[in-house]
Amino acid sequence: MAVSPPKFDDAFRAQLAALFAWRRDVRRFRADPVDPALVAALLEQACLSPSVGNSQPWRFVLVEDAARRAAVTDNFRRANADALADYAGDRAVNYASLKLAGLVEAPVHLAVFADTETGRGHGLGRRTMPEMLAYSAVGAVQTLWLAARAAGLGVGWVSILDPAEVHAALDVPAGWKLVAYLCLGWPVEEHDDPELERADWQARGGLADFLVRR
Numbered sequence: 391m392a393v394s395p396p397k398f399d400d401a402f403r404a405q406l407a408a409l410f411a412w413r414r415d416v417r418r419f420r421a422d423p424v425d426p427a428l429v430a431a432l433l434e435q436a437c438l439s440p441s442v443g444n445s446q447p448w449r450f451v452l453v454e455d456a457a458r459r460a461a462v463t464d465n466f467r468r469a470n471a472d473a474l475a476d477y478a479g480d481r482a483v484n485y486a487s488l489k490l491a492g493l494v495e496a497p498v499h500l501a502v503f504a505d506t507e508t509g510r511g512h513g514l515g516r517r518t519m520p521e522m523l524a525y526s527a528v529g530a531v532q533t534l535w536l537a538a539r540a541a542g543l544g545v546g547w548v549s550i551l552d553p554a555e556v557h558a559a560l561d562v563p564a565g566w567k568l569v570a571y572l573c574l575g576w577p578v579e580e581h582d583d584p585e586l587e588r589a590d591w592q593a594r595g596g597l598a599d600f601l602v603r604r
C-alpha cells in the first residue's frame with residue numbers, strides 16, 4: 391500500500407541532533423518504576439531496526455526474577471574486580487573510582503541476545519559473515535537506546551560480565567548469543583558528555599581521529 395512518508399523538517403532535524411547529543415550511557419538511576427507499557431513500546435520500536443536478511447535475530451529477555459538479577463549483579467562484581475586487577479598505578483586508581491553499572495538501582499534489567507540459529511532471513515547476507523546476526527541485534531540496541539532517551543529514560547550497557555554465566559542464569563536456548571545486558575530507568579542527572587570523559591578515563595575523539603580516505 392502506497393502511503394505518504396512524513397516530512398522531516400529543520401525543526402525535527404534539530405531535535406534529532408539534540409537526541410544524539412543528549413543520549414548517554416546511564417548508570418545512576420532513580421528508584422521509581424518504569425511503566426511496563428513504556429518498555430513494551432520501546433521494544434516494539436527496537437523491532438523496526440535493520441537486520442541481515444530481515445532476520446530480526448534480536449531476542450529480548452526482561453529479567454524480573456530477583457535471584458536471576460542478583461546472579462547477574464554478582465557476575466558483574468567478580469568481572470569488575472578481575473578487570474581492575476589488570477590495571478596498575480594511576481589507571482587502576484581511576485578504574486576503581488568509576489561507576490560502571492547501575493544493576494542494583496535500575497528498575498529494569500534487559501538482556502539482548504542474537505539467535506544464531508534462526509531460520510528467519512533464510513541465511514541471506516550471513517554466509518560469509520555470520521557475525522551479521524549479532525550486529526543486527528546491536529542495531530536494535532541502538533534503536534532502543536535512542537527511543538528510550540526520547541522518552542526521558544536512561545539506558546546503561548553492561549559488558550563487564552561473563553557471558554556464559556549470564557546465559558546460564560537466564561536459562562535461554564543454547565543458540566542465543568549474549569549481545570547486551572542493559573539497565574533501564576529514570577536517570578538521576580542529565581549530561582551532554584560521557585561519564586567516562588568527566589571521570590578522566592577517556593575523552594571523546596572527533597571525526598578526524600576516525601576517518602581515512604583511500
Ligand SMILES: Cc1cc2nc3c(=O)[nH]c(=O)nc-3n(C[C@H](O)[C@H](O)[C@H](O)COP(=O)(O)O)c2cc1C
Nearest residue numbers: 413414415489490491547548549550583584585586
Ligand atoms: C558495546 C558497549 C559496551 C559497554 N559496556 C559498558 C560497561 O560495561 N560499563 C559502563 O559503564 N559503560 C559501558 N558502555 C558505555 C560506554 O562507556 C559509553 O557509551 C561511552 O563511555 C560513551 O558515553 P556515552 O554513551 O554517554 O556517550 C558500553 C557501551 C557499549 C557501546
